[in-house]
Amino acid sequence: MIYLDHNATTPLAPEVLEAMGPYLTGQFGNPSSYYQLGREARAAVERARGQVAALLGSRPEEIIFTGGGTEADNLALRGVLQAAGSGAGHIITCLTEHHAVLETCGDLQRRGVEVTQLAVDASGRVDPDDLRRAIRPDTALVSVMAANNETGVIQPLDQIAAVTRQAGVPLHTDAVQAAGKIQLDVDGMGVDLLSLSAHKIYGPKGMGALYARAGTPLAAVLTGGHQESQRRAGTENVAGIAGLAAALSRAEAQREAEGERQAALRDHMESALQKRLEGVHVNGDAAARVPNTSSLSFEAVDGESVILHLDLRGICAATGSACTTGDPEPSHVLLAMGLDPHRAQGAIRLSLGCDTSSEDVDTTVDALVEVVPRLRAISTLS
Amino acid sequence: MDWTERLTEKLDSLLGRKAEAAAPEAQPQMSGPVLHYTEQVIDHFSNPRNVGEMDPDEADGVALVGDPLCGDQMELWIKVDKGRISQVRFKSYGCPGAIATSSMATDLASGSRLEEALRLTDDDVVNALGGIPENKRHCSLLGIRALRAAIANYLRKSGPSALQQLASDL
Secondary structure: OEEOEOOOOOOOOHHHHHHHHHHHOOOOOOOOOOOHHHHHHHHHHHHHHHHHHHHHOOOHHHEEEEOOHHHHHHHHHHHHHHHOOOOOOEEEEEOOOOHHHHHHHHHHHHOOOEEEEEOOOOOOOOOHHHHHHHOOOOEEEEEOOOEOOOOOEEOOHHHHHHHHHHHOOOEEEEOOOOOOOOOOOHHHHOOOEEEEEOHHHOOOOOOEEEEEOOOOOOOOOOOOOOHHHHOOOOOOOHHHHHHHHHHHHHHHHHHHHHHHHHHHHHHHHHHHHHHHOOOEEEOOOOOOEOOOEEEEEEOOOOHHHHHHHHHHOOEEOEOOOHHHOOOOOOOHHHHHOOOOHHHHHOEEEEEOOOOOOHHHHHHHHHHHHHHHHHHHHOOOOO | OOHHHHHHHHHHHHHHOOOOOOOOOOOOOOOOOOOOOOHHHHHHHHOOOOEOOOOOOOOOEEEEEEOOOOOOEEEEEEEEEOOEEEEEEEEEEOOHHHHHHHHHHHHHHOOOEHHHHHHOOHHHHHHHOOOOOHHHHHHHHHHHHHHHHHHHHHHHHHOHHHHHHHHHHO
């Protein structure tokens, strides 16, 4: 099997499982318990918090552990809007965000919050001037992702942060796809809230974190306990927390070397495909992208037909986004970038990882060079 | 051996080597999106039958139909000999469900009499494929629509006698 869907999820790294091991076995205490076993669990949670904070350049008390990236996004958006005051308010996001942000904005909208979705350019980037014009006196939050899950395109967060800083509006970024791929330094990035997910960086599923800068008003979304300084109720997932810290440490230690290696493989794959096949487009390639992600459109063929052919050859790949399996609508990200619906429908996503070899990439290129012409031979569009 | 020792040993085995393959379980109720195609769908997708085109003067009937929802398209050509579809060819742009149902529709129609072909339904195509996922059902509608449209095109081109023949056969 060749696994090229690391933006969907990644395998657990052995050292991450090792870090989690004690808390899945003997060290099963509740961090809130009085006795030694509980205190040991508390120490593990706080050790992990310190590690994550150090890696983000933040203070430990600014890290809130959550049950995943989606929950971190929910806490950021709902928590800030709720803390901002009763009823309405205004939130600004962009058209290419992950559904965790877009659908949460949609829900907030039904509850009276006004939502502005910024358009993006042909590469999927927000124009900071558009953001400046969209900010209003009642804007409570701006949420713009660090890197896109489908295309890997990196948003100009430094320019976006300059605008939000000047306006005094908190800035949230969904950094789920950026972690381990670009440097996450909350002060350097100028963000006030940042979402992370463990399973995209060789950690466990169902584990995430939200960085919330000290002083950022944030109401709890989950109630029922005093954990995480009253900001996220529920007994801490001690093993998951240890796993997230280990995964982020590991990802950061390997970031530069792996980034270089994966970018070289990805670029080789894209140029080989464009050399050997007609009508191949790399979506978002005019912008800076994270090193592992490639969104490819093949003219006159449907993306799902391509990935089923790859699946039958033991290669795991995605269409626009794994979340939309079974959804006939083409990717909202590619449509927002102005792709015509057929080109959006023809898109597949290949996302490389630490376990991807150059043989894997060559085998995948060969498979695509075989199956795309086969589909074109029966296509009404060619 | 107590609980924690057993757990630790299990974890060690996970760390050291791959866990033994678990026995296959019964399919549970799906709570999230999942696409499962039958063997027949995979077969018709991988090796579609009757693929090709016909020249305009070679075809007795032709149709181009599309699904505006997902952009799928199918073009279908038929040759008719003594009230029977003697040859059928198609091309299709779309998802695996669209390709497989297009192929199966032509397979069912090939060699059949016009009145039999007109009685074919979307359900016949889906059943012949052993079913298709619910959210892919709309893709299965192109094959029969294209077939009926191609027959209608043939009838329009061949005049009242063909229509009378068909009416009496029906």
